[in-house]
Amino acid sequence: MSTRPSGGWQGVLDSPVVGMAPWIIFSVLVGPGRFELSVVLALAVSLLLVVAGRVVRPGSSWKLLEVSDVVFFAALTAVGAAASPGTRRWLETYAGEVSNLALVLIAFGSMAVRMPFTLQYARERVDREHWDSPGFVRANYVITGVWGLAFLVAAIAGGYGDLVLNDPDNLWTGWIIQIAAIVGAVRFTEWYPNVVRARALGQAHRAPSVGSLVLPLAGLLVPVGIAVLIFDGHLWWLGVALILCGGALVRWLRRDTPAS
Numbered sequence: 510m511s512t513r514p515s516g517g518w519q520g521v522l523d524s525p526v527v528g529m530a531p532w533i534i535f536s537v538l539v540g541p542g543r544f545e546l547s548v549v550l551a552l553a554v555s556l557l558l559v560v561a562g563r564v565v566r567p568g569s570s571w572k573l574l575e576v577s578d579v580v581f582f583a584a585l586t587a588v589g590a591a592a593s594p595g596t597r598r599w600l601e602t603y604a605g606e607v608s609n610l611a612l613v614l615i616a617f618g619s620m621a622v623r624m625p626f627t628l629q630y631a632r633e634r635v636d637r638e639h640w641d642s643p644g645f646v647r648a649n650y651v652i653t654g655v656w657g658l659a660f661l662v663a664a665i666a667g668g669y670g671d672l673v674l675n676d677p678d679n680l681w682t683g684w685i686i687q688i689a690a691i692v693g694a695v696r697f698t699e700w701y702p703n704v705v706r707a708r709a710l711g712q713a714h715r716a717p718s719v720g721s722l723v724l725p726l727a728g729l730l731v732p733v734g735i736a737v738l739i740f741d742g743h744l745w746w747l748g749v750a751l752i753l754c755g756g757a758l759v760r761w762l763r764r765d766t767p768a769s
Contacts, residue, residue, distance in 0.1 A: 525627040528574040531555045532612050539605040540677050552582040572629045609664035616657030625653035648705040659694035663687040680740050696725050720762045730755025
């Protein structure tokens, strides 16, 4: 499967990860006292991506995700501006889960109408002759589904922190689990197309290994362990264990993962 060269800003804007940047920013930042900053920043990034897409690639197609970005965060900004103090407190607590669930609906809804949202980005990177090939379309169903699951995990984690623990800023439910889910989806989005491409060329032995997929997640254990030591001192033993396990796992994966 041949791909078009897409360097510089064009290559950046052709990635679905960039289209999800407003959702990632909002999901990670929103919380008590941070609603206004989070929603305004997410809306600004949404508008910037729309403008940049038209400037960098004139005539490029409008994408479901970028339109959803602008509509959702513009509506949320308007609601927040007109909200009463009580409604604003509700938004500060639950808007993260609302945005996560909204992206879950976009992901699985786009799959239901047979246009997984990553497909529109992927088509910018390959020749038109491959747009309807079963392997290419199936790969985008898989990637879109992984993003839907990642934000579903983030929504469940945030909801547990808000509703069960009554702690929107809980280190695990508000930050670590949600960030890990997003990092995992980002890494899968980079890894899986190379696997599909290698198989399509009959070179499955040259496909990236599972170890190369897991390696960034293993590396995440070290900063997570440091965060636990700093912000959750009574679990210092867990922080130390995460740092040691993360370091050992990274070394092992690097040894058994061929350099790309």
